[in-house]
Amino acid sequence: MGDTQPRRKRGSLSTSEIVGAAMSILDTEGPSALTFTRLGRELRSSPTAVYRHYASRQDLIVAVAEHLDFLSLENYSATDDWRHDLTQLAWRAWDVASEHPAAASIAMGLITNGVHELSAVEAVLRAITQAGLRGRQAVIHYQAYANLVLGAAMAQGARLAEGLYTSKDVFTQVYTLSNPTQWPNAEALKEDLRVVDYSEVFRRQIKMFVDALELAVARQDA
Amino acid sequence: MGDTQPRRKRGSLSTSEIVGAAMSILDTEGPSALTFTRLGRELRSSPTAVYRHYASRQDLIVAVAEHLDFLSLENYSATDDWRHDLTQLAWRAWDVASEHPAAASIAMGLITNGVHELSAVEAVLRAITQAGLRGRQAVIHYQAYANLVLGAAMAQGARLAEGLYTSKDVFTQVYTLSNPTQWPNAEALKEDLRVVDYSEVFRRQIKMFVDALELAVARQDA
DNA sequence: ACCTGAACACCGTTCAAGT
DNA sequence: ACCTGAACACCGTTCAAGT
Numbered sequence: 001m002g003d004t005q006p007r008r009k010r011g012s013l014s015t016s017e018i019v020g021a022a023m024s025i026l027d028t029e030g031p032s033a034l035t036f037t038r039l040g041r042e043l044r045s046s047p048t049a050v051y052r053h054y055a056s057r058q059d060l061i062v063a064v065a066e067h068l069d070f071l072s073l074e075n076y077s078a079t080d081d082w083r084h085d086l087t088q089l090a091w092r093a094w095d096v097a098s099e100h101p102a103a104a105s106i107a108m109g110l111i112t113n114g115v116h117e118l119s120a121v122e123a124v125l126r127a128i129t130q131a132g133l134r135g136r137q138a139v140i141h142y143q144a145y146a147n148l149v150l151g152a153a154m155a156q157g158a159r160l161a162e163g164l165y166t167s168k169d170v171f172t173q174v175y176t177l178s179n180p181t182q183w184p185n186a187e188a189l190k191e192d193l194r195v196v197d198y199s200e201v202f203r204r205q206i207k208m209f210v211d212a213l214e215l216a217v218a219r220q221d222a
Numbered sequence: 223m224g225d226t227q228p229r230r231k232r233g234s235l236s237t238s239e240i241v242g243a244a245m246s247i248l249d250t251e252g253p254s255a256l257t258f259t260r261l262g263r264e265l266r267s268s269p270t271a272v273y274r275h276y277a278s279r280q281d282l283i284v285a286v287a288e289h290l291d292f293l294s295l296e297n298y299s300a301t302d303d304w305r306h307d308l309t310q311l312a313w314r315a316w317d318v319a320s321e322h323p324a325a326a327s328i329a330m331g332l333i334t335n336g337v338h339e340l341s342a343v344e345a346v347l348r349a350i351t352q353a354g355l356r357g358r359q360a361v362i363h364y365q366a367y368a369n370l371v372l373g374a375a376m377a378q379g380a381r382l383a384e385g386l387y388t389s390k391d392v393f394t395q396v397y398t399l400s401n402p403t404q405w406p407n408a409e410a411l412k413e414d415l416r417v418v419d420y421s422e423v424f425r426r427q428i429k430m431f432v433d434a435l436e437l438a439v440a441r442q443d444a
Numbered sequence: 445a446c447c448t449g450a451a452c453a454c455c456g457t458t459c460a461a462g463t
Numbered sequence: 464a465c466c467t468g469a470a471c472a473c474c475g476t477t478c479a480a481g482t
Contacts, residue, residue: 010463010465036456046467048457057456109377111395118397118405121415125407139414143423144430151373155331173333175340183340185347192361193343201365208366211437212430232446232482258475268448270476279475448481455474462467 008045015053018043019063026064026102030165034061034106062114065107069116071096078123082130083210089123090149090206094199097153101164104157109150121146132217141213141222148209152202159198171196230267237275240265241285248286248324252387256283256328284336287329291338293318300345304352305432311345312371312428316421319375323386326379331372343368354439363435363444370431374424381420393418 021042025033036057040047054060072092078085097104111117124145128138159170172195180187216222243264247255258279262269276282294314300307319326333339346367350360381392394417402409438444 007463008466013466035454037454048459048468049466051457052465111392113396118399118408121397122405122408125411129407135411136414139411140419140423140426143418143420144427147374147377147423147427148370151377152369155369155373170333174335175343177340183344185351186340186344189347189357189361192358196365197362198365201362201369204362205366205369208431208434208438212434215433215437216430229482230447235447257473259473270449270478271447273476274446446482448479450477450479452477453475456472458469458471460467460469463465 008043008049013043013045013049013053015063018050018053018060019067022060022064023067023100023103026106027100029102030161031102031106032165034102061107062110062112064103065110066112066114066116068096068100068103068108069112069114069120071100073116073119073123076123078126080130082127083214085127085130086124086145086210086213087206089120089127090145090202093149093153094156094202097157098160101157101160104154105161108154108157128213131213133213133222137222141216145209148205152205156198156202171198230265230271235265235267235271235275237285240272240275240282241289244282244286245289245322245325248328249322251324252383253324253328254387256324283329284332284334286325287332288334288336288338290318290322290325290330291334291336291342293322295338295341295345298345300348302352304349305436307349307352308346308367308432308435309428311342311349312367312424315371315375316378316424319379320382323379323382326376327383330376330379350435353435355435355444359444363438367431370427374427378420378424393420 018039021039022034025038025042029038034057036047036050039050043049050060054063072089076089076092093108097108121142124142125138128141128145133141162168162170173193175186175190175193177183177187177190186193240261243261244256247260247264251260256279258269258272261272265271272282276285294311298311298314315330319330343364346364347360350363350367355363384390384392395415397408397412397415399405399409399412408415
């Protein structure tokens with residue numbers, strides 16, 4: 001109110017400060033709160049100052065994606081058990097999405113071409129190579145893994161963000177089966193369909209991926 | 223220019239006409255072109271007329287999602303081969319996303335609670351039941367399948383839309399490995415990482431899911 | 445009951461002017 | 464070189480007024 005805004009010293013704004021402010025806004029107020037106006041307020045700068053560091057809103061979101069990659073890999077170290085490593089890396093991505101749902105919902109799954117993304121690629125390729133795949137097949141399985149993990153983590157972020165910043169229950173599904181005979185299987189499983197335990201689904205997805213990878217190597221049909 | 227707009231007769235606007243107009247705009251001009259102003263022009267109506275049929279832009283997008291569900295299931299019929307059916311259903315979703323990339327990029331994966339979504343749920347549950355799963359386990363595997371297929375189809379839509387309406391090559395990945403020894407696996411697979419054949423990745427993902435499902439049933443560890 | 449047109453409270457982005 | 468403030472061309476949504 002009474003405090004007048006001092007002009008920011010030139011060079012005092014950094015990309016890491018901007019990304020930090022963006023993460024903080026996303027965490028506390030959700031995806032739609034990430035505007036240049038809101039960022040300016042958080043940074044105690046002009047809203048347009050951010051343009052000196054990122055060419056567009058989308059560019060900033062890519063930087064947020066890189067930060068999520070960084071968080072996912074923080075203190076990670078590979079073991080000699082590729083099944084364990086792939087499982088571990090998947091849950092790390094899931095946990096980051098659960099801690100920063102709004103950021104994950106808009107940024108996870110974006111290709112950043114950045115150094116932390118590359119570290120994630122390296123970690124996954126290492127495990128897949130250890131599993132026994134080489135060359136093109138290793139890359140295709142890496143991509144299948146990335147699709148699976150990033151897709152699930154992004155969706156989890158979106159669900160949590162929706163639940164937090166609006167007040168909609170996104171974990172309960174409702175099908176009113178007006179004509180049960182038309183959908184006999186859905187009718188029979190109605191109760192199980194109602195509430196979804198997404199982390200159990202994710203656990204199952206990882207297990208299926210790892211099992212299928214092992215099978216492909218054993219069968220040599222990768 | 224010279225043509226004056228006659229007022230639309232009341233009741234002449236329908237939800238199906240609006241969804242059709244939305245699909246047409248998305249197909250020809252991309253996701254960002256779907257505005258109320260543009261819809262009004264397409265429908266030869268006031269931009270705000272749509273609000274008499276959908277409560278918000280998001281509501282309209284959910285209706286687009288239902289339409290995509292409808293297209294995915296059109297003329298589908300189940301066989302007695304659950305592996306074939308799951309594969310078939312997956313490629314149907316993929317093909318719809320490829321034909322309507324902009325619509326898929328914003329709508330696929332949204333929960334509609336609608337009748338066509340329910341038909342898709344029924345078709346997948348039928349196949350999974352036929353594979354040998356029951357109750358809670360059938361539902362969890364249905365969800366794993368839906369995550370996989372819808373996630374991949376939505377991502378495919380986003381890539382195609384990005385490529386069509388901007389002119390960015392989203393199929394070529396570039397990692398400049400300034401320090402190759404830090405990422406030995408990525409370095410070794412650099413050439414294979416450069417160009418991605420996403421439909422081959424999708425084919426592999428489906429195969430891995432089906433294989434893992436079969437294995438889970440055989441092992442009784444579902 | 446449904447469609448229109450004006451108004452409201454925002455957006456992201458550009459750019460000349462400051463320091 | 465970097466930050467500011469005004470301006471531009473939009474948005475989605477609301478609502479009183481038409482028919």
